[in-house]
Structure formats: C-alpha cells, structure tokens
Amino acid sequence: MNTTSQFTSNFWNIYIAAIVVLSFIGLAWLLISQNVVKLKKGEEAKTTGHEWDGIEEYNNPLPRWWFWLYVLTWIFGAVYIVLYPGVGDFKGVLGWTSHNQYEKEVAKAEEQYKPLYAKFANMPIEQVAKDPQVQQIGKNMFDTYCIQCHGADAKGSKGFPNLTDHDWLWGGEPEQIRETIEKGRVGVMAAWGPALGEERVKDVAHYVMSLSKPKDQYDEDRAARGKALFHGGPANCFTCHGDQGQGVQGLGPNLSDDVWLWGGTQKAIIETITNGRHGQMPAWANFLDNDKLHIMTAYVWGLSNKDGKAPAPKAQPAAAAQPATASAAAAQPTEPAAPVAEQAAAPADDADGVVLSNKDGKPQGIFYFATGKSDVSANAAGVLEEIIKAGKDGKRLVVSGYTDSTGNAAANAELSKKRAQAVQAFFEAQGVKAENIELRKPEDTTAAQGDNAAGRRVEVTVEG
Template sequence: MSGFWSGWVMFLVVLNLGITFFLFLWSQRLQIPTQPDGTTGHVWAHGVLRESVRKLPLWWVLFSASMFVVGIGYLALYPGFGGYRGALGWTSIDQWQRDTAANNAKIEASLQPLGSMDIGQLSKNRTALTSGERLYLDNCAACHGTAAGGNQSLGAPNLVDDDWLYGHDSLMTSILDGRNGVMPAWAPTLGRDGVNEVASYVLSLSGVNAPADWVAAGKPRYEMLCVACHGADGRGNPALGAPNLTDSVWLYGRDFASVSASIAEGRSGVMPAWRGRLGEEQVRMIAAWLHAQGPT
C-alpha cells in the first residue's frame, strides 16, 4: 500500500472512531425535553401509545464503551490501520498458507496407505471413493456434471459410459496433462450443400436416416477430407481423440443441426491440465471414483 493510501485509510479510521466516540459521549449528556408524565409528547394510535424517555441501562453503556477498547486493541494487534502490519504481524495470506499446508498434510496422511493400490483396487476402497468423489465435485463437476454425465453444450464428455475419445487407459493422462481437441471448420471447403451431404453420410454411419442422395454425395467428400482422422469406416482414432462416428455417443449432439454445425464451423474442446493443482495421487482418487461409476 502506498504512503498516500495508507495515510488516507488512517484518516478515515480516526475520523470514524472520533465521530462515533463523540456521539457516544454526547448521548450520555443529552437532555431531551419531557412532559410532566415523563413522555416527549409524541403520541400514536390516537393517543394510545406515547413516547417515553428513559436513561440507557448501565450495562449497555459499559458494553458500548468496551467496544471502543476492543476496536482500538484490534487495530493495535492486527492490520487495519493503513499500512501498519499490527503488533502480531498477522496477515490473511500467511493464515491461508498455514491452513493450506495443514490441510495438505492431512490429505497426504490419509492417502499414503493407498499409494500401493492400482486404480482397480482403489475403486473398491471406501476411503479412496470418498476422497475421489469430493475431489471430483470440487474440480470437475462444473463441466462434466455432478453425476459425471457430461454436458453437450460445453462439449464435456460423459465420463461414466463406455465410450472414451482417447481410450480407456488414457484417463490419468487426460486429467493430469489436459487435452486440446480440434475439429477444423469445413464450410469454406465444402460449402453449404457439401456440409449437408457430409453430415447426412456421417449420420448414416450410426444408423440415422438421411436423404439417400445426400448420403451418396457425402461419401466421396468424407473419404477425401475426413478419413485421415476418423478412419475409412468412421470408427475414429483414440490416438488423435477423433470420435467414433458409428455409435450413438455424440459429444455435441446427434441431431442433424448439431452435426452440420460441427462440420461447418468446427469445434475446439479444451480439457485443462490438473497436475499442478491436484497432483498424481489426488488424480488417482478421481480416476478410481469414475471407474467405480462406469459400466466396466
């Protein structure tokens, strides 16, 4: 904090404390004019209610006075008075670091006995599943959903089915190092009619009815532009993260509009890398929990 802003904060603190303390003292000496019956003369509800004046109880006065002592003591011990760090040298950052370190130590101690287990064994361990579920909800559920069913609007895949873009054995790598899936936009090359024809052919591979003439015209276009990633039979390529086009699992939707949009405009899916935030042991807990939810 610069010297100017430190001084400005000090000024505001002293001003507010001074005004508040003055009003507190003034309220003890203030004499409010009253009627002979001890009321102010203010009446409500057609004279039924009358405003009386009584001194504040001593306990209230003493308690309020003690709050000024507490406030000044707080400013002396903790930061709050401009750039002054406080007699205790406490900071919120230091407190956060201490609490984080203590929490990490607890996590490491609870996970240490599980270090020798593989993911299959962890998926049957109650401690691992409890930790994995909590870690998943804290870090993954925003995109993949609380039940790990995915989100087509985000292009976040279902994590509990039997369809994996990068293969069943790639889960740890996907979480630790992230993924960048890119589907190029083919509208400039194919044009509107070409996009419709390729979309029809692609949908036909998974058993969806499409106009026969569009399917026939789309096949050679697919063979020219798409086989490099998705293969001649349309079954995809896990090494590239190219999806299987012959099943019923579609990352962005199986309807004609969604498939056409993917071909025309392309897709860019990003899975962030979690190695730096979670580390390998915590990622293993997440993988074990997902393994336990899945069909295999």
C-alpha cells in the same frame, strides 16, 4: 488493502486509513454526545418538547446494557484493526494474511490425510478403485473439482464428456486418464463452414449421420456426396475421424456410435461442422499431488469399470474389400495391406509410433505409420510436448511426409501427403495455429526401400 492499487500513488492507502480512523472517532463522539442525560433515583424523565398529534417524546438516558454493548463493540473493532489488516497497508501486529492462513490449513490437512493417501499410492489402479474408502475420498475430490463440468453423476452434459461409459477420446486406460487429469486436454474441431459452404456442410452431415443412424433419418443422395467430401476435398475429415468414422484417439471422436459430445441431431451436427468446436479440460497438477492423482485416477476409472475390471477389447473393423479391377487397384492407396488376420497381430516395426529427437540443435518429431495407414499415434501429444509448445509460441513447424518403396508410386505420393495432413491436423488439435504449420513436400517422398518401417514416417522440424 492490495498494494497494487498504489501503482502510481500512495493516495488510496492514506484515504482508507483516514476513513477507518475517522469512523472510530465519529462513533466514539456519537456515544458520548448521546450519553448526557442522567436521572436520579425516583426522578422522572422530562420530554424533549416535541409533540406530534398529542404524543410527546421522552428524553430518557441510554439503557445501560445497550451503552456497554456499544462500548465493547467499539473496543473489539479497535483491537481488531491493531492485530489484523484493516487500516490502509498496515499489516497488523500479528502479520496475518489469507495466503498464510490457507497454507496452514492445507499443511494441517496434509498432515492428517497424507498417510491415508500414501497407503494407496503403490496399489494397482484396479485394486484401489474397488476400495470403499477410496471411493468416498475420490467422490469428495470429484465433487470439489469435477462436478461443475461432468455433473454430480459424472454423466456430463453438452460439451462435457460422460465419464461412466467406455467412450474415451484421449484413452480410457489408467495411465491415459491420469495424464488427462494431471495435464489437461485441448480439443479443437476446425470450422468447415467457410470452406465447404452451406450445401456441402449438409452433405457431410448426412454422411456422418449415415454412420450411426437408420436410413429414415438421413438423405442417401446427400450422404453419398458427403462421403466423397469426408474422404477428400477441402475437409479430409478422415484424417481426424478415421477412414470409417471410427475415430482417431487424441484427434477426433468416433462418429459411428451414438455418443455425441455436442449433440447428435441433424441441427447439432451441421452446427458442429459449420462453426467448429473448442473444448478444454484444465490441468489439475497444481491442485493434486501424486498420491491424490492416483486416487482420483482410480475413482474416475472405476466410474466406467464398476466391477474393477477393464472391458474386453473391441474387435477391430475388417479391412475394406479389395477393388475388382486392375484400374481400381492402381487408384487405391499405395503400400499393400496385410491380410486381416495378420493386421490383428502386426509386428512391432509395422505399428504406429512417435519419437522425439534432435536435429541441428532443435527438437524434431518423427511419426511412424502402419502400412497403408495415416493414423497418428495415440501417445503423440505426451511425447512431443516440446514441439507443441514451440508451435504455440509462434515457431514454424515444417511437416514432411514419406512412404516406403512398395506399391504404386503415384498413390504413395498421395499417401505421404495424407500422412502429413494428418500430422498437421494433430498439431492444430493441440492448439497450434494453422499459420504456424507448413506442409513441405520433400524432393523424394520415398524414404526407404522395400517395406522398411523407417520409410513410413512424417518428419516435423522446428524453424524460427
């Protein structure tokens, strides 16, 4: 019996113990009271005196086999409750507990299988994934921990992602898959129904559909209005889904393909925008040690890389065409974009990134951005765990955006705001409540002269 039931009284301990002991006494009395009839050799049994429609009931003694089976059962039960828990809080002579039994069985399994797991620990994921023995071990673990959500074929279902394709919100590289399995993930899509209203939700839904579906499946007029809402207005969908709906790793899925976690019909998309979505991948670090995580990572990675080779990187979308007029150019974001050929091999100081530092004894996060961009770095969640935890614990996260000094000043100010909003959306996606995030415009949003990469940043400080 669990001792937590005795939080205020020992009554239940005594109550259960009394029931068990009295039950044994009652069973013994029942046996003795029914074992009084004895027949001598050749003597016939008498009737009990009862008669029903001419049928009389004989008063036979108990069969010997039944009598001794009853006695053995009674003795077995008595010995059991002496050796094992069963009488109130009495632990039993052997001191057995289910927890100790579990630990013994786990230790026995570890002793048997650990050398096998360790054999693969230092092998590259690509090599491990092709090993037939690992595939069987990985499938056994997958069937134990994963099929409830991802299905026996790993192709998922509504709300649970397919692991056999190359559509990875949090990244499909081995290191990213391992992090997902080990630490879990939380994906949050805000509910935009209250802010947009029914008609504007439909407009955005039609624009989203236009990104991947043929023209006969959406309304072009609604899609045109939805595009403006997608890139601005109260929603600013592009901060999580990218300026072309291509998705932002760790923030929002790609809307330009035909992979839909919650359904790609018009009804499903409207429902998603209206009510938002919340998904959580549990952390398995408490169940899988490093060697098992390595095997599990290889198995999951191998589900979408059957030949043991990663797919070729997808070509990056070409940059949008430049405006034809000077007035249009002034309205474009800010810092000058590099030619497409140069963007494909941007220098290190022009790439996005994130670092964790310390300011006045408190953690501070700094997000860096590529020129003219507001895309949050893919590894931000892993680097800023301390700040994310502080936000979840109720501390205020103050977010301030900056740019370098190149480009139009007014457009730069808008870009610094968009960067701050992108960071805000990132923290909300990690589970930080919106009321714990404050967008605070600095006195001067220009943080560096020229095209110095240090100026293209967002600072996040912890207050409270």
